[in-house]
Amino acid sequence: MATRPTLQWLQRVLMAALAMMLLASLFVRAEDVEDADDDDAFVPNDAAAGAGAAAAGRNSFSLTGDNPVKPRPALDLNTLKLIDLWFEALMVLAMAAYFVLFTFGKRTNRELARHWMRMTLPVWEANFAHVGSNEGHKLIRDGPRDYIFYASGRNYVKHVYGFVRLVSRQDPIQWLIDYAQKKDLYDKVTLKVTFDDKVADPFVLSILPFRTNNKIVKSRWDLNNFTKPRDLPGMPKDEYQLATDAPEFSNALWKNEKIRAMLFKSLGLSATGEGTPAKYPMIDEIIFSDLPKTKPETMEALQVPRTLTVVFRLPNVVKPTDEDVRTITELTEFVMELIDLVGEHGSFSNEGKAKVNKLRLGAVDTINKAQEEARKEELAKKKAAEKKARDEQVAKLSPEEQRKYEEKEKKRELKKSQSKLAKRGKMRG
Numbered sequence: 001m002a003t004r005p006t007l008q009w010l011q012r013v014l015m016a017a018l019a020m021m022l023l024a025s026l027f028v029r030a031e032d033v034e035d036a037d038d039d040d041a042f043v044p045n046d047a048a049a050g051a052g053a054a055a056a057g058r059n060s061f062s063l064t065g066d067n068p069v070k071p072r073p074a075l076d077l078n079t080l081k082l083i084d085l086w087f088e089a090l091m092v093l094a095m096a097a098y099f100v101l102f103t104f105g106k107r108t109n110r111e112l113a114r115h116w117m118r119m120t121l122p123v124w125e126a127n128f129a130h131v132g133s134n135e136g137h138k139l140i141r142d143g144p145r146d147y148i149f150y151a152s153g154r155n156y157v158k159h160v161y162g163f164v165r166l167v168s169r170q171d172p173i174q175w176l177i178d179y180a181q182k183k184d185l186y187d188k189v190t191l192k193v194t195f196d197d198k199v200a201d202p203f204v205l206s207i208l209p210f211r212t213n214n215k216i217v218k219s220r221w222d223l224n225n226f227t228k229p230r231d232l233p234g235m236p237k238d239e240y241q242l243a244t245d246a247p248e249f250s251n252a253l254w255k256n257e258k259i260r261a262m263l264f265k266s267l268g269l270s271a272t273g274e275g276t277p278a279k280y281p282m283i284d285e286i287i288f289s290d291l292p293k294t295k296p297e298t299m300e301a302l303q304v305p306r307t308l309t310v311v312f313r314l315p316n317v318v319k320p321t322d323e324d325v326r327t328i329t330e331l332t333e334f335v336m337e338l339i340d341l342v343g344e345h346g347s348f349s350n351e352g353k354a355k356v357n358k359l360r361l362g363a364v365d366t367i368n369k370a371q372e373e374a375r376k377e378e379l380a381k382k383k384a385a386e387k388k389a390r391d392e393q394v395a396k397l398s399p400e401e402q403r404k405y406e407e408k409e410k411k412r413e414l415k416k417s418q419s420k421l422a423k424r425g426k427m428r429g
Contacts, residue, residue, distance in 0.1 A: 098172070105169030106144045111318050112187060113139060113147040113164045119325050120332040127336050128160070129153025144170045156199045156343035158305070163190040164314070187314035188284065191335050195306040200346020202306070203246035203356050205253075207263070207286040213241040222291035226359050234260075239267050239277050245359055248352045252345040259341065262334040265327075266312070282331070285311035288342065291363075299367060308342065310335050 117139045124131045128151040132138040140148045149162030166187045168174040178184045204226045208216055217223045227243035232254045235242060240263065244250045253259055261271040268278035287309045296302040312331050315324050348356065394405055 101172055102144075102170045105171065108169050108318060109145045109166040110141070112166055112314065112316070113141075115318065115320055116164060116189065116314060116328060117149070119320065119328050123329060123332045123336070124151050127151075127154055128157075139164070144168075154339070156195055156339055158194045158196055160194075161192045163192070164188075165190065166314075186280075187316075188311055189314050190309065190311045193308040193310075193335070193339060195308070195339075195342065197305070200306060200342050201246075201348050201353055201356060202290040202360060203244065203249055203288070203346070203348075204291060205242070205244040205246065205249060205286075205288045207240055207242050207283075209281055209284065210239060210241055212284070216285070217243070220293045221295045222289045222293060223287070225363070226291065234273060236264070236267060236269070236273060236277065239281060245356055246348060246352060248348045249342075249345060253341060256337065256341060258337050259334065262330060262337075265330070280313070282315075282327070283310070283312045283334075285309060286338070288338075291360075296363075296367060297370065299364070302363065302367060306342075308335075308338060310338065 121131070121138065130153045131151045133140055133150060138149070140150075142148050145166040145168055147164040147166075149164070150159065151162075152159040164187075165184060167184065168178055204222050206217070206223050206227060217227075223243065226245045228245065229241060229243045230247060230250050231237060232242065232250065235254065242250060242254075263283065264271060264273045266281045266283040268281075269275040288307070290304065290306045292301060292304050315327065320328075394402055397405065
């Protein structure tokens with residue numbers, strides 16, 4: 001799959017190619033035929049026949065008839081018709097349409113991101129001591145459809161990064177690529193919360209829509225190897241799948257009325273879970289984890305900070321209604337509620353800790369065994385290389401020198417085996 005920089009590079013190449021095709025087409029139409037000498041401009045048929053043998057193999061044609069070879073006429077602007085430039089006109093229209101779409105789409109995305117920031121800013125400023133960059137920017141543009149947000153200074157939390165990812169309205173080519181790959185088809189906000197060290201016991205929890213649950217779980221080492229589905233009373237199990245290795249925390253989460261009401265509202269249901277669920281829930285992802293997404297190869301890679309990731313769809317807020325403002329504000333407050341829940345209910349009983357730690361100890365043993373196997377394999381390769389180099393040196397010796405070397409090696413091996421036997425005797429005694 002092509003990466004984002006590669007796709008942007010291809011788009012620039014395509015636009016440059018369109019511009020070059022337009023210029024090339026205009027140059028070709030306006031090209032003058034080179035001046036020709038009289039002998040070359042008019043060659044009778046008889047002369048051509050005499051020169052044909054000398055020119056055999058060089059020309060793939062012969063001149064026949066009484067008419068001379070005439071140069072192609074140059075472009076005559078006096079007789080030029082608009083229909084003659086249909087290709088150039090089409091190219092200009094395509095480039096103009098692309099420019100208009102880019103400008104309009106970029107402006108629309110900018111307004112969407114700014115509206116989200118304005119609507120949620122009171123919540124962020126009420127919960128965090130520092131909001132935005134050090135330069136004072138609340139929202140930082142990272143491309144025509146990407147924006148970054150930052151906040152820090154709150155209980156339990158090191159920092160929060162927000163990523164606003166919008167539909168590629170400014171780029172029809174990118175939009176077609178996204179549509180074909182079935183990704184980035186709607187506006188979304190991703191909030192990644194990094195907790196202070198030792199805020200909670202280690203655990204993993206996910207709440208994912210059923211339609212994307214299997215795909216996301218299989219793509220992540222932590223979810224695929226540590227969590228098990230949990231069926232809680234009243235949980236909309238046909239729409240959301242909750243999985244965790246810490247049942248104590250999932251029970252505390254579902255007892256929280258605000259969190260439960262927001263999950264129901266995400267599905268278009270009432271606060272008590274009544275109504276017909278929406279086709280696409282607003283909340284796309286809730287994942288808490290203290291483990292890496294990909295399988296770690298070393299103990300260092302296993303140590304990652306505790307993070308909470310929440311992804312939700314962003315309604316079209318270019319002209320937000322009161323309900324849009326209320327929904328987006330509640331989604332942001334929902335993240336604050338989750339943060340406090342981790343800080344207040346993330347410490348488990350001894351039994352709960354034992355269950356969680358048992359799985360992690362298994363992961364540690366697996367990594368240690370893999371590292372030991374890799375060390376043995378590396379040592380075997382090193383010994384094989386040394387033996388090969390030694391054999392090559394011995395092969396260069398004279399027969400007498402080789403005989404002495406072999407005797408020396410036999411004595412060394414004998415001494416080594418006797419030493420092992422002596423050690424075994426001491427152990428038995």
